[in-house]
Amino acid sequence: MPRAARVEGTLLCLVGPHRLAFEANEVASIAAPGGSWVSARRAFREAAGAQRVLVTLTGEAVGVDGLEIDAEVLSVLPPSPVVAGSSGGSLRGFVVTRGVLWPLVHLDGFERYLRTLGPEAA
């Protein structure tokens, strides 16, 4: 039986009223919005906006509204096939922390997905 996937070090982000998590080692840096970035809010059909941007290892940036770092080791619950294709296939699964579920996505794949949604005023 395969071992359950785990993540150690997670960025827990608020995106409007929604939650989103990224594995910390996929994030090169955290910065203030500036230059070119895409808003994670667009994945929830909300107007673009951000307070912080997460910079990928290749220099692209995704905007979120708030974030905190969770250093715990978290188990990743697999996504149902019904939602596995969401966000261009960047959804890895879900983690449970702070008493609630957080969708865990690959930052680079999520950034590419957001760009497929078309231009935005950022």
Add this chain to the structure above:
Amino acid sequence: MAALESETRQSYLVFACGSSWYAVPAEAAAEVVTFPELTRVPGSPPHLLGVFAHRGEVIPVVDMSLLVGGVTAGSRRAVLVRLPRGTLALTASSVAGVSPVTGALEPLGPSGVHVHLRGPGKSGARDVAVIDPEGLFDHLSQGG
């Protein structure tokens, strides 16, 4: 005719979502739950209201009314449909119980989700659409 007779002997869980009534084979209907606050899935379509954790599984909640082009039923109750590949929660504004369904039970449309809804069906005096759970699961898994 044999298929029809087989259908009419089967038991279904009959429930409403908005103004429409649906039926799922009773053997696939695991339970009726009141779900907690949902977690939205980024990039998901509007009829996928979100997910919740239930007995170690993350279950997607689907609003059948939105899926067929109506307005949301706004219910916090759902019928859990358990399949070998996973569980679906279908929002239910009312649950009538388990009963047989009679009728021709032909696909209600040539494409989209209506391929996986069969009718016209009757459960007592109610007009119901019979859900093909496996087909619906496939449809949703393909982004339907």
